[in-house]
Amino acid sequence: xxxxxxxxxxxxxxxxxxxxxxxxxxxxxxxxxxxxxxxxxxxxxxxxxxxxxxxxxxxxxxxxxxxxxxxxxxxxxxxxxxxxxxxxxxxxxxxxxxxxxxxxxxxxxxxxxxxxxxxxxxxxxxxxxxxxxxxxxxxxxxxxxxxxxxxxxxxxxxxxxxxxxxxxxxxxxxxxxxxxxxxxxxxxxxxxxxxxxxxxxxxxxxxxxxxxxxxxxxxxxxxxxxxxxxxxxxxxxxxxxxxxxxxxxxxxxxxxxxxxxxxxxxxxxxxxxxxxxxxxxxxxxxxxxxxxxxxxxxxxxxxxxxxxxxxxxxxxxxxxxxxxxxxxxxxxxxxxxxxxxxxxxxxxxxxxxxxxxxxxxxxxxxxxxxxxxxxxxxxxxxxxxxxxxxxxxxxxxxxxxxxxxxxxxxxxxxxxxxxxxxxxxxxxxxxxxxxxxxxxxxxxxxxxxxxxxxxxxxxxxxxxxxxxxxxxxxxxxxxxxxxxxxxxxxxxxxxxxxxxxxxxxxxxxxxxxxxxxxxxxxxxxxxxxxxxxxxxxxxxxxxxxxxxxxxxxxxxxxxxxxxxxxxxxxxxxxxxxxxxxxxxxxxxxxxxxxxxxxxxxxxxxxxxxxxxxxxxxxxxxxxxxxxxxxxxxxxxxxxxxxxxxxxxxxxxxxxxxxxxxxxxxxxxxxxxxxxxxxxxxxxxxxxxxxxxxxxxxxxxxxxxxxxxxxxxxxxxxxxxxxxxxxxxxxxxxxxxxxxxxxxxxxxxxxxxxxxxxxx
Amino acid sequence: xxxxxxxxxxxxxxxxxxxxxxxxxxxxxxxxxxxxxxxxxxxxxxxxxxxxxxxxxxxxxxxxxxxxxxxxxxxxxxxxxxxxxxxxxxxxxxxxxxxxxxxxxxxxxxxxxxxxxxxxxxxxxxxxxxxxxxxxxxxxxxxxxxxxxxxxxxxxxxx
Numbered sequence: 045x046x047x048x049x050x051x052x053x054x055x056x057x058x059x060x061x062x063x064x065x066x067x068x069x070x071x072x073x074x075x076x077x078x079x080x081x082x083x084x085x086x087x088x089x090x091x092x093x094x095x096x097x098x099x100x101x102x103x104x105x106x107x108x109x110x111x112x113x114x115x116x117x118x119x120x121x122x123x124x125x126x127x128x129x130x131x132x133x134x135x136x137x138x139x140x141x142x143x144x145x146x147x148x149x150x151x152x153x154x155x156x157x158x159x160x161x162x163x164x165x166x167x168x169x170x171x172x173x174x175x176x177x178x179x180x181x182x183x184x185x186x187x188x189x190x191x192x193x194x195x196x197x198x199x200x201x202x203x204x205x206x207x208x209x210x211x212x213x214x215x216x217x218x219x220x221x222x223x224x225x226x227x228x229x230x231x232x233x234x235x236x237x238x239x240x241x242x243x244x245x246x247x248x249x250x251x252x253x254x255x256x257x258x259x260x261x262x263x264x265x266x267x268x269x270x271x272x273x274x275x276x277x278x279x280x281x282x283x284x285x286x287x288x289x290x291x292x293x294x295x296x297x298x299x300x301x302x303x304x305x306x307x308x309x310x311x312x313x314x315x316x317x318x319x320x321x322x323x324x325x326x327x328x329x330x331x332x333x334x335x336x337x338x339x340x341x342x343x344x345x346x347x348x349x350x351x352x353x354x355x356x357x358x359x360x361x362x363x364x365x366x367x368x369x370x371x372x373x374x375x376x377x378x379x380x381x382x383x384x385x386x387x388x389x390x391x392x393x394x395x396x397x398x399x400x401x402x403x404x405x406x407x408x409x410x411x412x413x414x415x416x417x418x419x420x421x422x423x424x425x426x427x428x429x430x431x432x433x434x435x436x437x438x439x440x441x442x443x444x445x446x447x448x449x450x451x452x453x454x455x456x457x458x459x460x461x462x463x464x465x466x467x468x469x470x471x472x473x474x475x476x477x478x479x480x481x482x483x484x485x486x487x488x489x490x491x492x493x494x495x496x497x498x499x500x501x502x503x504x505x506x507x508x509x510x511x512x513x514x515x516x517x518x519x520x521x522x523x524x525x526x527x528x529x530x531x532x533x534x535x536x537x538x539x540x541x542x543x544x545x546x547x548x549x550x551x552x553x554x555x556x557x558x559x560x561x562x563x564x565x566x567x568x569x570x571x572x573x574x575x576x577x578x579x580x581x582x583x584x585x586x587x588x589x590x591x592x593x594x595x596x597x598x599x600x601x602x603x604x605x606x607x608x609x610x611x612x613x614x615x616x617x618x619x620x621x622x623x624x625x626x627x628x629x630x631x632x633x634x635x636x637x638x639x640x641x642x643x644x645x646x647x648x649x650x651x652x653x654x655x656x657x658x659x660x661x662x663x664x665x666x667x668x669x670x671x672x673x674x675x676x677x678x679x680x681x682x683x684x685x686x687x688x689x690x691x692x693x694x695x696x697x698x699x700x701x702x703x704x705x706x707x708x709x710x711x712x713x714x715x716x717x718x719x720x721x722x723x724x725x726x727x728x729x730x731x732x733x734x735x736x737x738x739x740x741x742x743x744x745x746x747x748x749x750x751x752x753x754x755x756x757x758x759x760x761x762x763x764x765x766x767x768x769x770x771x772x773x774x775x776x777x778x779x780x781x782x783x784x785x786x787x788x789x790x791x792x793x794x795x796x797x798x799x800x801x802x803x
Numbered sequence: 804x805x806x807x808x809x810x811x812x813x814x815x816x817x818x819x820x821x822x823x824x825x826x827x828x829x830x831x832x833x834x835x836x837x838x839x840x841x842x843x844x845x846x847x848x849x850x851x852x853x854x855x856x857x858x859x860x861x862x863x864x865x866x867x868x869x870x871x872x873x874x875x876x877x878x879x880x881x882x883x884x885x886x887x888x889x890x891x892x893x894x895x896x897x898x899x900x901x902x903x904x905x906x907x908x909x910x911x912x913x914x915x916x917x918x919x920x921x922x923x924x925x926x927x928x929x930x931x932x933x934x935x936x937x938x939x940x941x942x943x944x945x946x947x948x949x950x951x952x953x954x955x956x957x958x959x960x961x962x
Contacts, residue, residue: 055897055900056897056900058905059896059897059902060889060897062902062905063889063896063897063902063908063912064839064879064880064883064889064893065838065839065840065878065879065880065909066839066880067905067906068838069838069841069906071832071842074836074838167822167824244904244906244940245841245843245849245904245906245938245939245940245941246843247843294904294905294906295904296841296843296905296906296907297903297906297940297941328842328845329843329845330845536904537902537903537904537905539903691900693900694900694942694946697942697943697944697945697946698903698940698941698942698943699943700943701942701943701944725846725848726844726846726848726938727846727848731938731940732943732944733934733935733938733944734930734935734937734939734944734947735931735932735934735935737943737944739927739945739948739949740943740945763943
């Protein structure tokens with residue numbers, strides 16, 4: 045019997061298909077007779093739409109329909125929802141930014157959809173879109189998250205004063221102020237969390253089919269949650285309820301962005317229902333840059349208060365967080381995590397955040413890998429390095445003095461989170477050893493002998509994964525020879541199918557080969573979301589509970605078959621056995637006799653996990669060119685327990701390189717006057733490539749999580765949290781030694797580094 | 804205007820009437836329904852569409868179908884052996900977890916095979932430098948680099 049117990053490296057079962065080009069991503073669906081859609085977008089960041097003349101486009105060859113905001117209005121479609129309520133500190137609710145599927149009378153960012161052309165071919169649709177005459181009246185625009193909140197800035201929404209859509213305080217201002225009042229030392233920083241583009245390699249795509257017999261639509265789309273899309277598109281925007289089914293096949297990367305509804309998804313279903321015909325749309329990369337929800341975009345002013353012994357007292361920050369032109373699905377919630385993460389792995393008395401969320405004439409911002417946790421950790425870990433330098437305490441020593449200790453768990457942080465487990469001091473010590481921290485001076489001297497500058501940077505990180513909303517479901521269906529697992533999550537490349545088979549194989553004691561996994565169909569997988577590093581914690585646990593339900597449900601049938609009392613029967617290794625005898629029946633025999641056994645578990649306990657770790661980076665800078673190479677990169681992580689170490693490390697590598705991208709390369713840059721995106725392609729927006737990044741030295745320092753039965757902590761975003769502060773700390777190590785420079789903003793491009801060294 | 808295009812794809816002669824502006828990648832995906840070759844950008848940067856034309860790796864989004872007239876094209880669908888066993892480079896990607904979402908993978912593998920053909924014993928540095936025309940957003944390249952080194956060894960052992 046081949047059993048793949050939890051904790052072993054199992055090669056992915058997904059791979060042979062994907063390696064031969066046999067995957068099925070949304071644009072690989074080849075529906076017979078489907079029409080093609082092309083979206084005409086605003087070239088202006090801010091403009092009134094005085095009129096749209098579609099006459100010529102409608103008459104162009106092959107054109108089936110041209111739809112505009114007037115049709116959206118006539119069909120009474122709902123607006124795209126932001127599902128996060130926020131109460132301002134003065135008690136009023138946050139501002140509203142109703143976002144129609146197609147712009148009505150005003151475009152608010154470059155790329156805002158203005159018209160939809162449906163034609164027999166893609167080229168016919170695209171050519172016809174050029175014949176549409178839009179009468180725009182351009183208006184002044186604003187792109188800068190901080191500038192938008194200053195008096196006199198152009199208003200994105202006339203109703204939203206100073207472009208401030210939400211203004212709130214998190215944590216106790218009084219407690220933080222009191223701690224700062226008695227501080228022996230205060231360190232300060234002003235920094236930017238550079239705006240990022242998620243850029244999964246598969247662009248967004250949507251394809252809608254319509255079945256006149258049932259009046260039902262099926263939307264095939266690359267997503268992280270068929271359940272949320274079904275609810276938001278079906279119930280809120282198109283108001284057709286469960287006449288909508290949403291399906292996702294292979295998803296070519298997502299990173300938070302594909303958790304969000306984008307206008308094209310309801311738009312394509314709507315067009316398909318109007319035309320009673322299948323319609324496909326696949327965005328190109330340029331459209332992705334102009335329309336995919338982006339990440340980060342903060343302007344931060346922060347301070348750290350310490351006592352005379354270098355003990356942390358409090359951390360506080362004022363953060364201006366960009367929301368873009370419209371509030372996306374989860375947008376106002378994301379920067380709130382800055383507050384919950386600011387205490388990091390340290391014993392603080394207080395943490396306070398004044399969060400000012402502003403709208404600008406830019407693409408909406410929402411969750412991108414890390415989603416608020418990298419931003420929070422970056423603030424604190426940069427402040428600690430600044431304080432260490434000012435107080436002449438080694439950065440590892442200053443951290444050591446302030447770690448939450450293992451004996452203190454469960455520990456309530458200054459931001460109110462309850463950490464269950466961890467060994468921060470032990471983990472840092474292991475990382476220092478793995479990185480040969482003590483050997484750095486010799487390597488620095490060797491670099492200098494070659495005319496290069498070498499710096500070292502350390503960061504600790506912790507993040508928050510799991511949590512209540514939305515619930516995730518797992519259904520198990522057992523028949524006479526197979527087990528079918530139906531998770532509510534959607535795999536985006538993580539290897540969910542392999543891990544679910546490992547888990548269910550162990551839970552039920554049956555071969556992996558007898559287990560099937562089916563995902564990505566809102567009819568069959570009604571609850572769930574891939575996101576927030578939740579899969580192992582939430583879906584993994586839910587699968588265990590569903591497995592136990594299956595075993596319990598089969599007990600009565602087993603008792604009948606084995607002619608024994610249920611109390612005398614035990615389950616193990618795929619068999620029901622009468623205790624103390626050799627009488628047994630397999631799960632499949634029992635399920636077959638019972639006509640199948642099914643269990644559905646919906647997990648919504650709200651239990652959190654706190655993965656944590658340490659990144660240590662050594663950079664080598666060429667002072668003549670500013671080229672910054674990552675020479676040594678050490679990562680030690682505490683994920684509680686590894687379900688599949690190979691896949692787990694894959695998440696660490698990928699997350700870390702996205703963090704490296706943020707630290708060194710990536711930046712969505714908007715022109716301040718026109719709010720045009722200046723980095724709108726892979727020619728201008730620097731994605732990390734193989735020769736930009738190193739190989740990694742990775743080690744685990746697991747302490748089991750106590751809030752879930754598997755003992756696991758979420759791992760998907762960890763790397764993206766650790767990398768930015770470690771790298772910037774290492775670069776500033778060089779810049780401070782040479783030039784007394786206290787901080788350099790991300791991305792620390794070679795030009796920026798060169799200017800810092802030669803300015 | 805339409806034009807008739809004929810070429811050999813994975814050992815099979817194919818021919819079709821397509822608009823002149825049809826890119827080779829669209830000819831493969833839309834006309835031939837061979838969807839293993841992917842489109843990840845519109846500026847010839849990402850390399851997801853990499854195929855072999857007349858024995859050389861090229862980005863199939865960057866030439867017109869009619870420029871490949873009479874050519875020999877190999878796509879990811881044509882790389883595995885006839886008996887279904889994976890090409891050594893495909894197998895190396897599988898063994899080393901060199902893929903996650905799989906979208907960049909066909910282009911990565913086609914580039915990697917070409918890399919090893921031209922540089923049979925590549926160092927890590929060479930692999931990283933020579934693969935800079937292929938972008939992956941999931942793996943952080945660590946395991947792709949390992950996979951290509953392993954694939955090179957395996958290709959040398961099974962020429």
